[in-house]
Structures are given as C-alpha cells and as structure tokens.
Amino acid sequence: MKIVIAKNYRNMSRLAADQVIEQIRNKPSSVLGLPTGHTPVELYHDLVLAYQQEIIRFKKIVTFNLDEYAGLESGDKRSYHTYMKTNLFNKIDIQSKNIHILDGATKNVKRECVRFESEISRAGGIDLLILGIGMDDHIGFNEPGSDFKSRTRLVKLAETTREANSKYFGSLKRTPTAALTVGIGTIMEAKKIILLADGKKKAEAIARAVNGKIDPQVPASILQKHPDCTFILDKGAAAKLKS
Ligand code: GLP
Numbered sequence: 319m320k321i322v323i324a325k326n327y328r329n330m331s332r333l334a335a336d337q338v339i340e341q342i343r344n345k346p347s348s349v350l351g352l353p354t355g356h357t358p359v360e361l362y363h364d365l366v367l368a369y370q371q372e373i374i375r376f377k378k379i380v381t382f383n384l385d386e387y388a389g390l391e392s393g394d395k396r397s398y399h400t401y402m403k404t405n406l407f408n409k410i411d412i413q414s415k416n417i418h419i420l421d422g423a424t425k426n427v428k429r430e431c432v433r434f435e436s437e438i439s440r441a442g443g444i445d446l447l448i449l450g451i452g453m454d455d456h457i458g459f460n461e462p463g464s465d466f467k468s469r470t471r472l473v474k475l476a477e478t479t480r481e482a483n484s485k486y487f488g489s490l491k492r493t494p495t496a497a498l499t500v501g502i503g504t505i506m507e508a509k510k511i512i513l514l515a516d517g518k519k520k521a522e523a524i525a526r527a528v529n530g531k532i533d534p535q536v537p538a539s540i541l542q543k544h545p546d547c548t549f550i551l552d553k554g555a556a557a558k559l560k561s
Pocket residue numbers: 353354355356357358384385449450451452457458459479483
C-alpha cells in the first residue's frame with residue numbers, strides 16, 4: 319500500500335479530493351464507493367466546490383455507500399442517507415437513480431444485501447472506493463473478527479464503535495446495536511481504494527493496519543494485499559507508523 323502524509327486534516331481532504339476529481343475527469347461514469355462519519359466531511363465539501371466551479375459533473379456518476387445503521391428509516395436525521403444528502407448529494411447534479419445506500423429499515427435483510435451486491439456487479443464493480451477507519455480498525459462496519467471474504471450483511475456493532483458514534487444519538491443506550499455493511503470481500507474487489515484517517519486517536523489503528531500482520535482481528539490490515547490502495551493520513555494519524 320502507498321502512504322501519503324498530509325500536514326493536517328485540511329490538506330488530507332484536499333489530496334483526497336484531487337484523486338476523486340482525477341478519477342471523475344478520466345471516467346465521467348465512474349462508480350464510487352463512499353464512506354460517512356466525520357473524516358470525509360471536508361472531502362465532500364471540496365467535491366461540491368469542484369462541481370460549483372464546473373471542474374467536474376456527477377451526472378453519470380454512480381455511487382454505493384458502505385453502510386447504514388440497522389433500524390433507521392432513510393429519513394431519520396441520523397441516518398447515513400441523510401448524511402449523504404446533507405454533505406454531498408443535495409448539492410451536486412447526481413441522478414437519484416444512480417445513488418445506492420443500504421436500507422437500514424428493511425424488513426428483509428437478506429434480500430436487501432443480495433440486491434446491493436447485485437447492483438454493484440451490474441454497475442461493473444466499484445472503480446474508486448473511499449474508506450474511513452474505526453479506532454478498532456473496522457472498515458465500513460466490518461468489526462474485528464469479520465471474515466476477509468465477507469459480503470454485504472447485517473453485523474453487530476462493537477461497543478467501542480457504539481461509544482464513538484453515541485454522540486450522534488444523544489446516549490449510548492439510544493445508539494444502534496447493529497448495521498448493514500458491505501463486506502470485506504466486497505471492499506477488496508474495488509479497483510482502487512483510498513483510506514483516509516486524521517487525528518492522534520486513529521494512530522494506533524493505522525499502525526496496526528500498516529505495520530502489523532494481516533489478521534481478521536484487524537480488518538483494515540487486509541488492505542496490505544490490495545493491488546492499488548493508498549492511505550492518506552494527517553500527521554496525527556501517521557504518528558505511530560514505523561518509518
Ligand atoms: C463509522 C463508519 C465508518 C467510518 C468510521 C470512522 O462508524 N461506519 O464507515 O469510516 O466509523 O468514522 P469517523 O470518520 O467519524 O471517525
């Protein structure tokens with residue numbers, strides 16, 4: 319994997335935006351895999367600016383989000399559907415038929431997960447997948463112990479993940495206990511991957527993923543095997559890497 323160290327969060331976001339812009343300019347019908355959380359907020363901001371400045375268009379772009387909380391309606395203000403609309407989709411010219419986000423409120427989880435996987439295949443696979451990372455090294459919502467061959471499915475959230483996300487739900491008790499996520503097998507099939515991480519609190523997770531052994535207890539460590547994966551980090555997140 320390739321490691322790029324940016325001087326701060328702002329620069330990390332800019333470097334990531336440049337890569338996404340290049341991807342879209344090279345292939346205006348690109349299929350993108352997109353994350354949520356705090357990390358990609360500025361990246362989305364930069365993509366909106368590039369759209370407003372007519373540097374890129376999203377008319378032919380197809381997107382697949384990585385995950386969604388189980389039990390949340392898409393209209394819920396804490397859902398990843400709402401997050402994506404607020405941070406990106408409502409501000410660009412993407413066509414709603416080209417947006418794919420798992421339905422966390424589905425009554426038929428199995429069918430929803432199969433549908434998602436088949437839509438990724440039908441789109442020709444993911445050209446560029448952007449990832450964040452959890453403090454426990456989760457990617458998407460694939461928690462430690464996830465099978466490296468796993469596909470889109472319902473997963474139980476680790477307590478550390480629930481604690482980290484409880485700020486969005488008011489309390490740990492109200493934080494969902496499960497989520498729908500693409501699998502690690504699904505992630506690894508993306509043609510190109512960029513993982514973003516900022517801040518000292520991610521430094522241990524990044525060091526385990528980059529310098530540690532490839533181990534299902536460290537989901538992000540499998541990215542060492544991906545043929546085209548770049549980690550774009552700020553100095554804080556890179557602080558514990560072996561040089
Ligand atoms: C969340 C999301 C992940 C995200 C990660 C990091 O729980 N499901 O897709 O990459 O955890 O989140 P943050 O960027 O807020 O640190």
